[in-house]
Amino acid sequence: MNAPGPAPFGALATDLRRMHEESFTGSLRVFGPPDTTLHFHHGLVIAVPTPAAPGPDTLLLRTGTVGADTWATARERALATGDLGAELLDRGHVSAALLELALTRSVLDGVFAMGLTPSNRGGQVLPGALPPLLRLDEGIDPDQALREAARRHTNLTHRWGPPADLARLRPAAEAAPERAPSRAHHDLLLRADGRRTPRDLAFVLGREVSAVMADLTRLAERGLIDLAERHHEGALTRRLPESRTTEEKDRPLVRRTPGANGMRRAPRADATLPTALPADLAARLQETLRAPGDLLEGDG
Amino acid sequence: MSKVGDAVRNILECSGSRAVMLVDRATGHAFVSMGEQGLLLPAESVGEVYQMAESVQLAGSGHEVVETESIMVTTAAYHHVIRPVPGGGSDGPLLSVVFDRGRTNLALARRELDARAETLLA
Numbered sequence A: 001m002n003a004p005g006p007a008p009f010g011a012l013a014t015d016l017r018r019m020h021e022e023s024f025t026g027s028l029r030v031f032g033p034p035d036t037t038l039h040f041h042h043g044l045v046i047a048v049p050t051p052a053a054p055g056p057d058t059l060l061l062r063t064g065t066v067g068a069d070t071w072a073t074a075r076e077r078a079l080a081t082g083d084l085g086a087e088l089l090d091r092g093h094v095s096a097a098l099l100e101l102a103l104t105r106s107v108l109d110g111v112f113a114m115g116l117t118p119s120n121r122g123g124q125v126l127p128g129a130l131p132p133l134l135r136l137d138e139g140i141d142p143d144q145a146l147r148e149a150a151r152r153h154t155n156l157t158h159r160w161g162p163p164a165d166l167a168r169l170r171p172a173a174e175a176a177p178e179r180a181p182s183r184a185h186h187d188l189l190l191r192a193d194g195r196r197t198p199r200d201l202a203f204v205l206g207r208e209v210s211a212v213m214a215d216l217t218r219l220a221e222r223g224l225i226d227l228a229e230r231h232h233e234g235a236l237t238r239r240l241p242e243s244r245t246t247e248e249k250d251r252p253l254v255r256r257t258p259g260a261n262g263m264r265r266a267p268r269a270d271a272t273l274p275t276a277l278p279a280d281l282a283a284r285l286q287e288t289l290r291a292p293g294d295l296l297e298g299d300g
Numbered sequence B: 001m002s003k004v005g006d007a008v009r010n011i012l013e014c015s016g017s018r019a020v021m022l023v024d025r026a027t028g029h030a031f032v033s034m035g036e037q038g039l040l041l042p043a044e045s046v047g048e049v050y051q052m053a054e055s056v057q058l059a060g061s062g063h064e065v066v067e068t069e070s071i072m073v074t075t076a077a078y079h080h081v082i083r084p085v086p087g088g089g090s091d092g093p094l095l096s097v098v099f100d101r102g103r104t105n106l107a108l109a110r111r112e113l114d115a116r117a118e119t120l121l122a
Helices: A011-021 A056-062 A068-081 A084-090 A096-114 A142-159 A163-168 A183-191 A198-205 A209-221 A246-250 A279-289 A295-299 B003-012 B043-059 B106-118
Strands: A026-030 A036-041 A044-047 A123-127 B017-023 B030-035 B071-074 B078-084 B094-100
Touching: A011 A026, A011 A036, A011 A142, A036 A096, A044 A096, A044 A142, A056 A068, A056 A096, A056 A198, A068 A084, A084 A096, A096 A142, A096 A209, A096 B003, A142 A163, A142 A209, A163 A198, A163 A209, A183 A198, A183 A209, A198 A209, B003 B017, B003 B030, B003 B106, B017 B043, B043 B071, B043 B078, B043 B094, B078 B106, B094 B106
Parallel strands: none
Antiparallel strands: A026 A036, A026 A123, A036 A044, B017 B030, B017 B094, B071 B078, B078 B094
16 A cells, blocks of 8 residues: 555655554644645545635635525534534535535545645644534545546646646636636636636635636637736736826926925914915905914914 | 435436436536446546537527536437536536436436436535
8 A cells, every 4th residue: 555646646645545544533734835734534534724725615605505694603603513514504504415515525626736736745743633614524535535636637637738837827718708608617707817826716716726727728728718828027017117208208307496395484473475365365364364362373 | 325425316216217426517526426337427528528518509509608408318228318406506516317218208207307406405
């Protein structure tokens, strides 16, 4: 059982198999970036929370399967019981089959996403670590999860190229969403704006990263989406100076007058206001400034 | 048996059904498969066939997206039916069911399958 695991997981597979054989309960934190935590119960994987792929909460909430308010209430209760899935099921917010599908998808996608960053190195074993609030009741054999993740990597490689490269791209729609053959593709075209990575699209749509990437390659094959790499000079957008108009170019530079920007004192209350107002109006305004009770009067 | 497995077993109990598989359309992952495995289409092919049908449907309907209800492939011995599972959202799973042609009235089998599929994720 010490044979290397399927690419791109390699040595990690050996560790996961050993945990399965030892009927391990707890968690394994695989260092990234990003860090990924695999939660085990009796040697089976029950949850894989990672920033690299949407969790079951995103899959259920973003698709509207469970409402945000309902979720918040159930989660609050689950903080006491430790089992959000049971809370959602007991109150009929989601069916058992639908919840299990979302959890299964999340686990498989989390393992898939680990393979997108081959820089994953080392890890930390935490025996008896608390499981997340939302997890599978019956976990998945880690070897089965790795094989499925590797199959998805292989499929993407055959269809397009290295999945790790695809994950870094920011797809842009080349056609109107109405030309998409299905609702899922329509939603993808609608949001592929050249700024979002497949991971961003997965979080926005509440879908698995692996599913989004597979659909992106299908849309690219049909010429509905552009997967070409876009080169950015840096993380921040550089704002270029606007070109000046001919009139601006011809205008001479403003000459600075010495002392013109100095601090100016406020006029005294009894000072004659330098104004171009008519004489009678200026006199009335001057009178107003000298009205009894006016704070200015004491200064005079 | 998982909850999804329980739900899929209910589909296998359709009269004339020989094998059932629940497939993720986009990734081609088989969540569950039951019955005579050798009769089932490869899981990856189920998703591809469904998407090909959607594209053909789009081209043949003046580029208006109309939901594909089901796809049927009939051989001398079997009816293969592929259909989305209601309530799974825009990225819901697909059901692939193989019926024994000699023991099945296709119209009745489809009606029974539709009724059972309605409750699969409900």
